[in-house]
Every structure is written in structure tokens, then in C-alpha cells.
Amino acid sequence: MKWGGVVSFYASEHAMRSERVLQRAGLQARLVPGPREVSPNCGVAVAFDWDDEPRVEQALADARVRYEAIHRFDIDDDGKIV
Amino acid sequence: MGAVNGDVYLDHAATSWPKPPGVLAAIEEYFANAGGNTGRSGHRRSIAASRTVSLARETLADLLAAESPDDLVFTKNATEGLNVAILGLVRDGARVVTTSLEHNSVMRPLRYLEERGRCTVEAVHADGNTGELDLDEWEARLRAAGPCVAVATHASNVTGVVLPVRALGELAAAAGVPFVVDASQTAGHVPLALSELGATAVAMPGHKGLLGPTGTGLLYVAPDAELEPLIRGGTGSQSELETQPDFAPDRYESGTLNGVGIVGLGAAAAYLTEIGIERVHARLTELGRRFRDRLGDLPGIIFYGPADPAESSGILSVNVAGVPCATVARLLDDEWGVATRAGLHCSPAAHRSLGTAPDGTLRLSWGESTTEADIDVATDALRTIVERARAAEPVGTPA
Numbered sequence: 001m002k003w004g005g006v007v008s009f010y011a012s013e014h015a016m017r018s019e020r021v022l023q024r025a026g027l028q029a030r031l032v033p034g035p036r037e038v039s040p041n042c043g044v045a046v047a048f049d050w051d052d053e054p055r056v057e058q059a060l061a062d063a064r065v066r067y068e069a070i071h072r073f074d075i076d077d078d079g080k081i082v
Numbered sequence: 083m084g085a086v087n088g089d090v091y092l093d094h095a096a097t098s099w100p101k102p103p104g105v106l107a108a109i110e111e112y113f114a115n116a117g118g119n120t121g122r123s124g125h126r127r128s129i130a131a132s133r134t135v136s137l138a139r140e141t142l143a144d145l146l147a148a149e150s151p152d153d154l155v156f157t158k159n160a161t162e163g164l165n166v167a168i169l170g171l172v173r174d175g176a177r178v179v180t181t182s183l184e185h186n187s188v189m190r191p192l193r194y195l196e197e198r199g200r201c202t203v204e205a206v207h208a209d210g211n212t213g214e215l216d217l218d219e220w221e222a223r224l225r226a227a228g229p230c231v232a233v234a235t236h237a238s239n240v241t242g243v244v245l246p247v248r249a250l251g252e253l254a255a256a257a258g259v260p261f262v263v264d265a266s267q268t269a270g271h272v273p274l275a276l277s278e279l280g281a282t283a284v285a286m287p288g289h290k291g292l293l294g295p296t297g298t299g300l301l302y303v304a305p306d307a308e309l310e311p312l313i314r315g316g317t318g319s320q321s322e323l324e325t326q327p328d329f330a331p332d333r334y335e336s337g338t339l340n341g342v343g344i345v346g347l348g349a350a351a352a353y354l355t356e357i358g359i360e361r362v363h364a365r366l367t368e369l370g371r372r373f374r375d376r377l378g379d380l381p382g383i384i385f386y387g388p389a390d391p392a393e394s395s396g397i398l399s400v401n402v403a404g405v406p407c408a409t410v411a412r413l414l415d416d417e418w419g420v421a422t423r424a425g426l427h428c429s430p431a432a433h434r435s436l437g438t439a440p441d442g443t444l445r446l447s448w449g450e451s452t453t454e455a456d457i458d459v460a461t462d463a464l465r466t467i468v469e470r471a472r473a474a475e476p477v478g479t480p481a
Contacts, residue, residue, distance in 0.1 A: 011319040011332045012121035016136035017151065033124040043124045043318070044132075064150055066329060 004050025033079035088419035095447035108349035121318030138348025147275035163285030163301030182435035210436035213243040241387030242397025251280030294347030366396035376461035399443035
């Protein structure tokens with residue numbers, strides 16, 4: 001699958017929690033290896049559909065999950081930029 | 083070991099047994115389908131481990147009403163949590179105000195600092211039977227000149243009596259003093275909303291009332307707390323930095339986590355969420371009343387702790403007149419298969435405060451899985467021991 005957005009994190013704990021938060025909010029989200037272009041901080045990132053970006057931001061804010069940044073990237077399930 | 087005709091476990095205050103069935107299932111599932119190191123790698127076994135540990139943290143945060151899962155730090159036991167809290171908060175020259183009912187997991191780190199001239203320790207007398215302590219004295223000591231840290235147990239591990247930690251916490255907050263709570267005997271047994279306790283840090287074991295495996299514990303750290311970590315090292319996060327992350331929980335969780343224990347603890351937390359800690363407490367109270375009812379009319383039994391088991395965390399301390407508590411514990415185990423704990427319970431200060439040092443007491447402690455039949459076996463056995471002692475018969479073979 002191709003994804004249009006990536007959330008990067010400081011800690012994998014927050015990546016795991018974000019995946020649950022987004023999926024519970026009914027959004028498609030998947031843990032992917034963090035693309036090198038995004039952040040070296042934590043090994044994993046959460047990929048999502050860019051059309052959902054406002055809802056992603058809102059869901060993470062509501063759940064008060066700490067994240068580093070939200071990025072616009074076309075990536076695949078392996079976190080590779082396509 | 084003599085002939086044992088029972089298997090009655092009344093040592094839940096040391097560690098709970100048995101664990102809910104979901105605990106073992108979660109551990110098996112973890113080894114089968116996860117098993118990688120949490121937060122360290124991107125492969126499926128590491129991700130699966132991270133997911134289950136993260137979910138366990140969330141389940142525990144919901145159960146204990148922490149504001150965020152980030153406020154819960156995994157430790158190996160309550161003692162580690164108390165050491166992180168005490169050593170991380172007490173600055174050189176501080177006064178530490180505590181109670182007379184503390185366990186050595188509080189007293190030993192405090193005495194360690196005191197012996198090195200780094201702090202002074204002031205213990206406010208707390209009644210081991212009623213849990214009462216002089217709140218005016220507590221407040222006055224907190225408000226005296228100089229930096230101060232307050233430490234109190236939520237319940238005595240000797241008598242089970244619950245202390246008014248909320249009132250203690252309010253006075254500490256009003257005085258601007260960090261407040262550390264030892265919830266070793268109450269977590270999972272007494273309803274506890276971490277975010278409403280007014281505490282800077284709350285330490286608890288995962289393996290007692292929270293029903294998880296040994297080797298698990300939790301330290302709640304309030305979001306605004308200024309707490310130095312006890313150890314530093316790899317966290318899997320900010321690997322490019324040679325300095326410790328400044329955010330929780332990574333700041334306090336260096337080194338590989340006890341993933342297998344934590345997922346067991348998470349399963350136990352899910353079980354407690356389903357049955358509810360309010361109901362556990364009601365059940366423990368009911369069982370405590372049965373103990374009292376069945377032993378209450380027996381001359382020769384001396385009770386310690388609150389008369390109303392609702393004010394206890396599921397503990398009863400007793401002595402049999404004329405029989406050392408260690409002998410009573412051995413007889414209970416040898417002849418009836420009843421597991422209890424005798425002695426000072428790592429709490430010499432509490433026993434001195436209660437007037438039961440140096441011999442200590444026999445501690446019976448139960449959990450939500452304890453049955454009426456268990457209590458009947460234990461109380462009948464105690465009755466027999468009392469009757470032997472009163473008849474001046476040998477109560478048992480010498481230890």
C-alpha cells in the first residue's frame with residue numbers, strides 16, 4: 001500500500017500508542033520503519049493517508065500523544081519513499 | 083515438612099498467588115508471537131513486543147487513573163520505584179518527613195542518605211491500629227525552614243491499616259513539598275486515582291494486588307515532577323544523543339524492559355479492570371470480617387490493625403499469647419498447609435511503632451482469589467494452636 005503521510009516520534013512507545021489511537025479513531029494507520037529522511041530519533045513511524053491529515057492531528061492532540069512531526073511523504077509499507 | 087492437608091495461601095502482602103489465568107496466557111503469547119526487544123528494532127518481533135508493552139502501560143494507566151500512560155514507569159518492583167523517587171527528589175541538605183509505619187524500602191534509602199549527611203529524617207508517629215497521625219504536626223514539619231520532601235506509605239504492610247494519604251498530599255502540595263507515596267499494599271486492593279492523589283511520585287509492585295508476575299513494578303511520576311533518573315543508558319530513543327532523554331517514560335527506563343513480565347502485568351490489569359478494584363476492596367473487607375468473626379471471641383489471640391477491615395488493605399496481624407509468631411507460622415504451614423509470614427516484615431520501624439518489636443507478628447494477608455474455606459482452615463488452625471497453648475500442651479515440635 002502507498003501512504004501519503006508519516007508521523008515521526010522521539011520514542012517508540014509513542015509510535016505504538018499513536019497507531020492504536022488512530023485506528024480507534026477509524027483511520028487507516030500502520031507502523032512503518034522510519035524513513036531516513038524523516039527522523040533518526042526512533043526506529044518506527046506511523047504512516048497514514050494524507051487526506052486524513054487534519055483528523056490525524058486532531059486524534060493525536062486529543063489523546064495527548066507526544067510526537068515529533070507530521071510529514072508529507074509518499075511511502076510504501078516498508079517506509080521507502082516512492 | 084509435615085503432612086499437609088491444605089494449600090491455603092495467605093501471604094498476598096508478600097506477593098499474590100495464584101495469578102489470573104490470562105497472565106500465563108499473555109506470557110505464552112508473548113514468547114510465541116513477539117519476543118523481540120521493545121523499542122529497539124523495526125522487525126516484527128520487536129514491534130509486536132513494543133505493541134503489547136505499550137498496551138499494558140495504557141491498560142494500567144486507565145486502571146489507576148493516571149493522566150497519561152507516559153506517567154507510568156516500569157520498574158522491577160516497588161523498592162526500585164521508591165529508590166528512584168527518593169534519590170531523585172531529595173537534594174543535599176533536605177529534611178525528609180515521613181511516618182513511623184514505613185517499610186525498609188523507604189527507610190533504608192533514607193537512612194543511607196542520612197548517614198552520609200545528605201538529609202535529615204523526621205518520622206511523624208502514625209498509629210498502626212487506626213492509621214491516624216497528627217496532621218498538624220505533619221504540616222508544621224513540612225512548613226519548617228529549608229528544602230523538604232515528604233514520604234508516606236498508603237497502608238502499613240504490617241497491619242494493613244490505610245493512612246490518609248490524600249490529606250497528607252494536600253498538605254504537602256499546599257506547602258510546596260514533593261510527596262512520595264508507597265502504594266505497595268494498596269495498588270489493586272484499594273481504589274486509587276493516581277492523578278487525584280496530589281503525589282509527585284507513587285511506587286507500587288506489579289506482583290502484589292495488581293496480580294502480575296514478580297519482577298514487575300510501577301512508578302507513577304507526576305507530569306510536572308522534577309525527578310533525577312536513578313540509572314541512565316540505552317532507551318531506543320534519541321540514539322544519536324549521548325545524554326539521557328528528557329521525556330517520560332524513556333527518561334526513567336534505561337536498559338531492556340522486562341517485556342515478558344510487563345505483558346503478564348498488563349493481562350492482570352485487564353482482569354482487574356473487568357472486575358473493578360472497588361469490588362476487590364469490598365471482597366477483601368468481607369473476607370477480613372470473616373477472619374475477625376471467627377477469631378474475635380478467642381482469648382489468647384492479640385489483634386493488630388483496624389477493627390473494621392474496610393480500613394485495611396487485606397491484612398491481619400495477630401499474635402498467639404505465649405507462642406512465638408515464628409512457631410505459629412511454621413505450624414500453620416507444616417500441619418495445615420497455610421502460608422503466612424511471621425516476624426518483622428522488613429518494617430522494624432512499624433513494629434517499634436506498634437510495640438511488637440523485636441519479635442514481630444504473624445501476618446495473614448489475602449487477595450480477591452481467597453475463599454471463605456481458606457479462612458476457615460486458617461482460623462480453625464489458629465484456634466487449635468491457641469487451645470494447645472492454653473492447655474499447656476506442647477504446641478508443636480521445637481523449630
